[in-house]
Amino acid sequence: MALNKKPVKGMKDILPEEMQIRDYAISVIKETYGKFGFTSIETPCAESIANLTSKQGGDNEKLLFKVLKRGEKLDVAGAASEEDVVDFGLRYDLTVPLVRYYSAHSAQLPSPFKALQIGNVWRADNPQRGRYRQFMQCDIDILGEASNLAEIELILATTTTLGKLGFKGFEIRINDRRLLKAMAAYSGFPEEAYDSVFITLDKMDKIGPEGVKTELLENGFGESCVERYLELYQGLEKAEDGVAYLADMLKGVAETSVTDNLREIIDSVQATKTAGFEMVFDATLVRGMSYYTGTIFEIAIPEFGGSCGGGGRYDAMVGKFTGKEVPACGFSIGFERIIMLLLENGFQIPDRPKKIACLVEKGVEGQALCDVIAKAQAMRETGSQVLVVRMNKNKKFQKEQLMAEGYAEFEEFYKEGLRN
Incomplete structure (x- = not known):
């Protein structure tokens, strides 16, 4: 019987034309991020199963490619549970490996540490346009910087890079997890239910306010809570300045520093940007990772119709490894989606040699x-x-x-x- 010529489901072979564009994009990314002071690092493709199932990765932990123990350590017949046969897995993102890396080597690293990682990750996801089971991620992170200078630098570095790759007219949508929690608290939702509320809110662009209302009611939340919650969003639609509107509405619930922080990030980036994009405050932006603790952001490119990257602040994750919290913030470009858009738009590499x-x-x-x-x-x-x-x-x-x-x-x- 002939061997199978096709790659496994959700993974792909890369032909020379695409590979040239990928190599070019990586060269632009590395050069541009280098000018912002980011240093390239590399981590292994596999991590301890305990690290990958530590409740840091949200739904991605359900998509793990788990690796069996090897040699004499693998005893399938005598195994009582999965723990007896699995000891590590393929990384589902680059953030958990980065934090482990930083926790192990922080004494040898500068502070703040500005890291650049480019590498493949794996998720047992349902393949679709722009989504694969093996795909490349491109992350920049700043560890050890508590101020919003980290967010400003991350956004400027990422957008400058996208601009050099020819993208314009896109948006950076920004929100803050603390603001999301304040809005839920203002509306009367119990704290233990916030994650459930945010899962529904994240569907706003697909099911609309009525769909969100229906789902929240079906999940057992009181009508008064749901109505008050959606009234906040109705007010946002009418407000000229969404950040100022929420600062006023959430007095006594949200710290003024949260909205002041958002305003400073937005204004600073708008005043100093070099690429053609807009900063947009989006109070429905959730970001799925449970490790985010503050500012969150996302890249929206019109021709894709979805997220082409994102990130945020995750100040509590280093403490899970070391017992001591270190401020941390990161931004990831959706590399595969960016490459897909370049190919679809007939991108030509400039200044190619003869x-x-x-x-x-x-x-x-x-x-x-x-x-x-x-x-x-x-x-x-x-x-x-x-x-x-x-x-x-x-x-x-x-x-x-x-x-x-x-x-x-x-x-x-x-x-x-x-x-x-």
């Missing part, structure tokens, strides 16, 4: 072949990309294929006495 193909007839050997290679080496020294290949019998078709790969110039080399 691509020259040297076609060498069969029989060109010895010193003659060395002369061809020497000429190719000389052209490479001038910055050209030079391919040396044997000439096919169907030279016309070969050239068409090479032109499709971007080769615009051709040099042909024949045996002695054979010329065009």
Whole structure:
């Protein structure tokens, strides 16, 4: 029986055209983030199962690829539970590995520490457009900075990078988990039910206010709570300044520092941005990760119709490893979705080197072949990309294929006495 040529479900092979754009995007990302002071790091693709199931990753913990113990340690027949056969799993994001890394090496790292991570993660998710089971994430994080300078720098670095990749007219939507909790408290929801309320609120853009109301009532919440909650959002729609509106409505419930913080982030980014985007306060923005403790944000690109990245502040996570809390904030670009949009829009890599193909007839050997290679080496020294290949019998078709790969110039080399 023939072996299966297809990649496993939810994973994909990457052809040369896409790979070139991915490599270019990564080079822009690394160069731009480097200018903002971020340092590249790398963590293993697998983490301790205890770290990956520590209630830090929200629903992503349900999507874990778990790895069986190896060799003599694997005793399936004698196992009483999953714990007896599993000891680690593939990472579902880059944040938990980063915090473990920081917790282990903080004494050797500067403070604040500005980290850049680019790497694959794995989730046993339902594959769809722009969503895979293996996909690359691109994260920047600042650990050790308690002020909103961290949020401002993260947003500016991310948006500057997107601008250099040709994106414009997008939005950075911003909210604060503390504000979400204050709105729920103002409405009369019990604190233990906040997560349930936020899960429903997160569907606002799909099911609308009436759908949110129906679901909250179906979940057993009192009508007075639900009505008061939705009245806040109705008021937001009419307000010229949503942050100022909530600062006024939630006096005595939300600390004024929360809305002041949001206002300063929005105003500072708007005043200093270099890319074509807008900061938008969105009081329905939830972000699914349970580890967020403060500011949260998300990238919305119109042509995708959904989130193309996001992040926020997670000040409590380092303490789970060390017992001592360290302020932390991060932003992740939805790398696969960005690449998908670049490909769909026919993106062309700027300032590509000249691509020259040297076609060498069969029989060109010895010193003659060395002369061809020497000429190719000389052209490479001038910055050209030079391919040396044997000439096919169907030279016309070969050239068409090479032109499709971007080769615009051709040099042909024949045996002695054979010329065009």
